[in-house]
Amino acid sequence: MTYAYYPGCSAKGSSADYEKSTQAVCDVLGLTLVEMSDWNCCGSTPAHAVDTELSAALCARNLDIAARQGAKMLLTPCPSCLSNLKHAANRLEKPEFRARVDALLDNPAAGNFPAVTSVMQGIAAHCDVNGIAKHIRKNLKGLKLAAYYGCLMSRPAKLMDFGDPENPSLMENLLTACGAEMLNFPLKTVCCGASYGIPERAVTARLSGRILKLAACMQADAVAVACPLCQMNLDLRQPQAAKAVDAFFNMPVLYFTQIMGLAFGLSPTALGLEKLRVSADSLLRKLEAEGGRS
Structure with a gap:
């Protein structure tokens, strides 16, 4: 296609x-x-x-x-x-x-x-669960992931046509098909602070810190995202977020495509993992320890 x-x-x-x-x-x-x-x-x-x-x-x-x-x-x-x-x-x-x-x-x-x-949505329309499963080379079984959509992907509901605006599930469906355990993450559509990270850094730090703190409390191995600005706020600005909520984070924040790519057996370099501020090495080590293969 x-x-x-x-x-x-x-x-x-x-x-x-x-x-x-x-x-x-x-x-x-x-x-x-x-x-x-x-x-x-x-x-x-x-x-x-x-x-x-x-x-x-x-x-x-x-x-x-x-x-x-x-x-x-x-x-x-x-x-x-x-x-x-x-x-x-x-x-x-x-x-x-x-x-x-x-x-x-x-x-x-x-x-x-x-x-x-x-x-x-294009991927989901093109491939069902079986279509994705046939490409898996390294099952993600054992990984606990929090799907975070941000506030724009599903709102306004009628225009964006992305399922339940408060509780979308498409990312969970794709990553579950790859073998991951998807947490029931209640902050999946709250705002991370978006572009307020420039004029109002304290606001973004507090909002992003709330998201990361819950993911850590739920023992997520990583947060999966689909938005460049959300990824920046949760990854690049993670130290600011940690300070704002009086916590310490070492939470990898990956694009859902990077996580799918790992399941497909693609190399970290092919997926640009070296660009992450918070290293995904802990995720890779856990994946290797599980030794899962489809």
Whole structure:
């Protein structure tokens, strides 16, 4: 299966390991991701708060490129990108709003856009449990994982179409298929502080610390994420989070694709694990100790 692919800006920098592992896992599963040509930033977290029409124009240009390249489905790994693209497509259904956005573009956007979904949903639609299981080379049995979606992936519920907005389960389904024990993690959709990590570091430290503290109390071996900003707050800013909640953490925070890649027998280097601030070595040692093979 071939899909149009919008990587988003983080994939070329701060979340290069997410991009690397996404491509590697999709390659194993037979999903071909064709990166859109000449794509631009979707506006990320702050643009829509500054100017809704300019933010929508950024996304409309990307949707237009995908449409003119004949895409039927557009996949993106980043929840922020997913949310922005979906919101823009929805707002552009109103003729008056579309006219104002078209005026900001070099040419009016295409009349119809391809459907937009997450890489996670694309994988789940392409492969059922048996389809995933046949690719497992190192069963994840023995690993206890907390799935953390962040606040954007499943909200607003109708627009994002990601299952229960308070209790999504898709990541758990994928990683359970790889043999992992998924904890019933009640903070899976609370905010980590998002981009407040820049102007209000104390807020982000406190919110992220709460998430990490619960994961540690539940004896998780790692936290599985799907958002570059969540990963940064929980991993890179882990010392700040620990200080904010008076705790000590050494909690690996991996993208769900990195964890799936381990189950598929891909090397840590192929999955970009060396980029993590908190080393995943403890996770790898436990996996090797279990010695599980499918």
